[in-house]
Amino acid sequence: MSNFKFSRKLKDYLKKIELKTGREIKFFKSPDLGIKGITAAYNYHPHYIQITLNMENPRSIEDRERSVAHEATHGYIIHKLKFCRPIFLENVDDNYKRDVHLIFTMIEDIIVNKIIQDNGFYPFGHEYLPMVTEEIKIAHKGEEEGEKFYHRFTDNPHLEALLMISRYIIAWGFLRYYHLDTQEEKLIQEFTQTFQKFYIDYYKFCVKIKEIIEEHNIFTANGECSAIQLILQLFKLDERVELTQLN
Numbered sequence: 001m002s003n004f005k006f007s008r009k010l011k012d013y014l015k016k017i018e019l020k021t022g023r024e025i026k027f028f029k030s031p032d033l034g035i036k037g038i039t040a041a042y043n044y045h046p047h048y049i050q051i052t053l054n055m056e057n058p059r060s061i062e063d064r065e066r067s068v069a070h071e072a073t074h075g076y077i078i079h080k081l082k083f084c085r086p087i088f089l090e091n092v093d094d095n096y097k098r099d100v101h102l103i104f105t106m107i108e109d110i111i112v113n114k115i116i117q118d119n120g121f122y123p124f125g126h127e128y129l130p131m132v133t134e135e136i137k138i139a140h141k142g143e144e145e146g147e148k149f150y151h152r153f154t155d156n157p158h159l160e161a162l163l164m165i166s167r168y169i170i171a172w173g174f175l176r177y178y179h180l181d182t183q184e185e186k187l188i189q190e191f192t193q194t195f196q197k198f199y200i201d202y203y204k205f206c207v208k209i210k211e212i213i214e215e216h217n218i219f220t221a222n223g224e225c226s227a228i229q230l231i232l233q234l235f236k237l238d239e240r241v242e243l244t245q246l247n
Ligand SMILES: [Zn+2]
Pocket: 070, 071, 074, 105, 108, 109, 112
């Protein structure tokens, strides 16, 4: 178990996931979760729902709880709803795996945040809107400054590009599928519009991803699986990975 004391609400939610999936939720600790600044990560295991926590990343209790609920829900959609997960061919490098995982996360997070919102958690953490505000400012300075900004989160240029694109898709997903209050909606909309205007090269990919999402119901396992396969193809990332669903 983790060193954190969880609230009754979170404990109940985790219990519910354990019951519905028939999988125990297990906690691990690591100071490196692949992308700098993240608090918790989900890792697939056939028998458990594994959540790795970065204890060195200070966050409010509410955000940490939301983050744990979020990661546990990644396990829920794999084990209960039979959403896809990647199986890598032998000898693929970690950079490639991270790229593929980021594509999965980009789509899964739209679904996961919706589920946690339905269960009484906030769809995004307290840092999200201030971050979006900063990202709007940066976007106005153009692509080069934008790239420098996202470089803070990863040293890998390919992952950095995908990260930029995923920031747009996550924001667009909130506008497309969530009920937000007017202020939140306005800000997120400003971000997507600024991104579209100033990050032209990146936005081209966003347009294609949006088309794929609109053509497949990503809230169903089969729709999500097809959408991810097509997005991997779009980035030529599909050759060394197979998508699989649990029976
Ligand atoms: Zn996630």
